[in-house]
Amino acid sequence: MKFSIPKPLRIFISLVMLGVMISARVQLVQKLDVPNSNFSFFWLAGRMILDGENPYDETQYLAGHDANGIDWRPNRIFPYPLPLTLFCIPLGFFSMKTAYTIWQVISLLLVALTIYLLLSHWREKAQQNLLLPIFFFLLFWSPLYLTTHAGTISILPVMILLAAILLLEKDKSLWAGIVLAFTMLKPPQGFTILLLAGVWFLARRDWKAIKGIFIGGLIILITGLIQDPHWIQKFIGASNAVMDRTLGVHSNVWAFAYLGCNGASPCSNLLGGALSVSLLGGASLLLWKNQAQWSAWKAMNLIIPVGFVSTIYLWAYDQLPYIIPIVWIMGTLVQKQRSILLAFVFLILLDLVSIFALVQQAFTEKDLWSLGTTILVLAFLFIAQHMKPKSTIDKASAHA
Numbered sequence: 001m002k003f004s005i006p007k008p009l010r011i012f013i014s015l016v017m018l019g020v021m022i023s024a025r026v027q028l029v030q031k032l033d034v035p036n037s038n039f040s041f042f043w044l045a046g047r048m049i050l051d052g053e054n055p056y057d058e059t060q061y062l063a064g065h066d067a068n069g070i071d072w073r074p075n076r077i078f079p080y081p082l083p084l085t086l087f088c089i090p091l092g093f094f095s096m097k098t099a100y101t102i103w104q105v106i107s108l109l110l111v112a113l114t115i116y117l118l119l120s121h122w123r124e125k126a127q128q129n130l131l132l133p134i135f136f137f138l139l140f141w142s143p144l145y146l147t148t149h150a151g152t153i154s155i156l157p158v159m160i161l162l163a164a165i166l167l168l169e170k171d172k173s174l175w176a177g178i179v180l181a182f183t184m185l186k187p188p189q190g191f192t193i194l195l196l197a198g199v200w201f202l203a204r205r206d207w208k209a210i211k212g213i214f215i216g217g218l219i220i221l222i223t224g225l226i227q228d229p230h231w232i233q234k235f236i237g238a239s240n241a242v243m244d245r246t247l248g249v250h251s252n253v254w255a256f257a258y259l260g261c262n263g264a265s266p267c268s269n270l271l272g273g274a275l276s277v278s279l280l281g282g283a284s285l286l287l288w289k290n291q292a293q294w295s296a297w298k299a300m301n302l303i304i305p306v307g308f309v310s311t312i313y314l315w316a317y318d319q320l321p322y323i324i325p326i327v328w329i330m331g332t333l334v335q336k337q338r339s340i341l342l343a344f345v346f347l348i349l350l351d352l353v354s355i356f357a358l359v360q361q362a363f364t365e366k367d368l369w370s371l372g373t374t375i376l377v378l379a380f381l382f383i384a385q386h387m388k389p390k391s392t393i394d395k396a397s398a399h400a
Contacts, residue, residue, distance in 0.1 A: 017132055022108045025139055026101060029149050034100045036072035039151025043099050044068060045078045045085040046092030055085050056228045056235075068096065074245075079238050082231040083223040084185045087156065104148045107155040111135065111144065111323065114162050118327040121297070126340075127331045133340075134330055137347040138323065142354035143373070146317035154320035157183050161193075161300055161321050168209070168296035176296075177201070177212020184220060187239075188314055192280065192307035199284040200299050203291035243313060251357075251370035253279065254312045259368075276310045301325035301381055305374045316357065316370040322377055326350070329377070332384040339390075346380050 034040065044064050045055045053060045055078035065073050078085060091099040115134050119127050138144050147154040160182050167176035180197060183190035194213060201209040224231040248258040257272035283306040287299060304321045308314055333343040353376055357369035 014132060018112055018135065021136060021139060022105060022112075025108060025148065026104050029104070032100075032149065034096050034151070035068065035070045037100075037150050039100050039103065040068075040070050040072070040096065041075070041078065041080070042088045042103075042151070042153060043091045043096050044070065045080075046088030046090065046099075048092075049085050049089050050092040054228055056082055056231055075238060075242070077234060077238050079242055081185050081187065081220065081224065081235055082227050083220050084153070085227070086223070087153075087185075100151050103151055107148055110155050110159060111138065111320075114158055114323055115327055117162065117166070118297070118324065119331060122331050122335065124335070126334050126338075130327075130330055130334065130340075130343075133344070134327065134347070137351055138326075140351045140355065142358040142370075143317050143319040143322065145358070146315075147320050150317065152317045153186075154317045157186065157189060157318075158321050158323060161304065161324060165296045165300055165324070173201075173206050173208035174212040174215075177209040177214075178216040178219070179212075180209075181213045181216025181220065184217065186318070188311045189307065189318055192311045193303055195280065196283055196287060196303040196307055197299070200287040200291060200294075200303070203288040246313065249366040249368070250314060251316065251367050251374065252309050252311060252314065255368065256371075272312075276312075279306055279310045282306075297324070297328060301328050305377050305381075309371065309374045316354070316361065316367050316373075319370065319373055322373065325377055325381055329380045329384045333380075333387070336384070336387045336389040346376075349376060 044061075047068070048055050048060065048064055053064070055061055055064075058076045061077050062073065064070075091103065093099075094102060112131070112135050115138075116131055119130055119134075122128065143154065146152065160179055164176045164180040167173075167179060180194065181190075183193050198210060198213065201207075201213075221232075228234070248255050248263065253275035254268075254272035257275060258268040261267035261271055283302055286302060287294070290298075301324065304324060308319060308322075329346060330343045333346065334340055337343070350373065353372040354370070357367070357372055360369040361367050
């Protein structure tokens with residue numbers, strides 16, 4: 001007689017275990033010097049908006065640092081697009097430490113929700129039972145560790161991309177395009193994502209999605225102009241300052257080109273540009289060729305990692321949207337192999353590669369080794385896509 005746990009009890013146990021894992025993870029970083037972390041950027045921006053101040057005003061921004069005991073000030077103004085500050089407003093209602101804890105919990109819950117919603121695409125129990133294992137292993141994955149430890153906003157593009165996928169699956173292309181445009185709240189990430197997504201939409205003649213991207217872009221632009229008429233010029237200036245002090249440290253083709261040319265220009269720009277265009281061009285051809293066969297999820301599986309490695313500026317924590325292709329790889333491997341073995345090998349390798357990259361970053365202050373995570377995800381996307389499904393007959397023969 002086969003024992004089966006009732007569904008309500010299964011759900012309760014899953015929620016309890018998620019709660020335990022999230023609580024344990026949050027406790028690990030309680031001693032972090034929050035005022036001198038990335039989180040302080042977002043908290044201060046939210047608090048300034050509530051106080052009627054402008055995070056793009058240098059005098060007010062630096063005065064906000066003084067007033068709140070923030071000694072670390074690498075930027076003269078808020079270093080992200082000004083409209084992003086509106087998403088930071090809820091953080092400003094709390095003290096910095098409390099807001100940091102709340103943001104960690106919310107980020108981890110949203111990661112769990114993303115995994116759950118993506119796994120729901122499969123009807124089989126084997127995939128649905130992967131929620132807790134995937135979440136557990138991702139707790140040791142450096143992009144998620146850095147996201148929660150440093151208090152970055154990396155979960156925001158994850159939710160944007162997830163929402164776009166779900167909307168496209170419901171044939172709500174206009175809204176999907178509008179939502180997708182908000183990836184431009186981090187322009188280096190959003191630019192390549194929108195470029196490749198635009199190619200896919202164009203191949204599918206999905207004019208509503210393309211129209212939605214333009215509408216979303218206008219919303220961002222106009223919102224920023226209402227906040228500060230000069231926000232674009234100020235943002236470009238702040239971005240250039242950040243780029244100047246971080247050349248050759250990221251895990252993308254531009255950084256490797258910069259190092260390969262010993263920082264010489266125009267060599268590094270020409271080589272980086274050639275490598276970036278080659279990757280984006282290759283991905284565009286694949287998207288165009290497979291536009292009829294690939295779902296929105298499959299298209300994003302390619303767009304996300306190629307977009308990351310092709311753009312000019314992103315850190316390891318910006319790989320958090322890799323959760324989307326990671327879940328697809330796990331579910332597909334289990335479906336085709338009818339076994340969890342290879343899927344768990346992938347998760348273990350993912351953790352080991354990212355931890356090695358994190359250690360190297362700590363010693364060298366360069367994030368070059370995070371390229372390994374991108375390569376691993378792309379390699380397993382290829383393996384999972386082209387793997388022949390194992391039939392139930394083969395499985396039965398193996399047990400005979």
